[in-house]
Amino acid sequence: MKINWGTGIVLAFIGFIGFILYFVVRMSTDDRANHDLVTEEYYKEELSYQKQIDASESATEMNANLKVEKTDEGLLISFPERFDPKKITGTVSLYRPSNKHLDSNFPISLSNTHLLIPDNRLVDGRWDITINWQYEGKPFLHKEKLTY
Structure with a gap:
């Protein structure tokens, strides 16, 4: 053929x-x-994005910037000293892009202006840190990418 x-x-x-x-x-x-999607409820989070923008802008306007640093004990988050620590509420979200099983959320409860997340919870690599916090009912937002 x-x-x-x-x-x-x-x-x-x-x-x-x-x-x-x-x-x-x-x-x-x-x-x-x-x-998987980046987050479980991606579309619901997308709808609340304007609230995140407003909270981030209010943190900039009021000079309420947080300082996140690595220490030997773990991850140290420093809140502005002019705020009363007992009136600060919110959550700290640690997001691991490569493994969703390592993601975690911590409530903010302060006795002083520092919050320490122990080193044993953090695996080496990239972390996206989102801190949603309120002071006297006013929302603030801090986002940061950190390589640990």
Whole structure:
């Protein structure tokens, strides 16, 4: 049987399409591939984004910037000293982009202007830190990326 140019091109296209479809099906059904969104409730968080912008701007306007630093004991978060620590409430969210099982949230409860997150909770690598806090009902937001 003799194959001409037209038949060869059609067979090549069919072979290539079959090759691509095999890998698409294989990757979409493979259990080892992680197809999660960045966060579980991505769309709900997207709707509240304007509140985050406002809280971040109010922190800048009131000069209520936080200082986050690595120490030997862990991660030290310093709040502005002009605020009464007992009136500060909120949460600290540690987000690990490479592994959602390492994500954690901590409530803010202060006796002084410093909050220490112990070193044993933090694995080496990149962390996204989000601190949502309120002082006398006014919301503030601090976001930072940290390589630990």
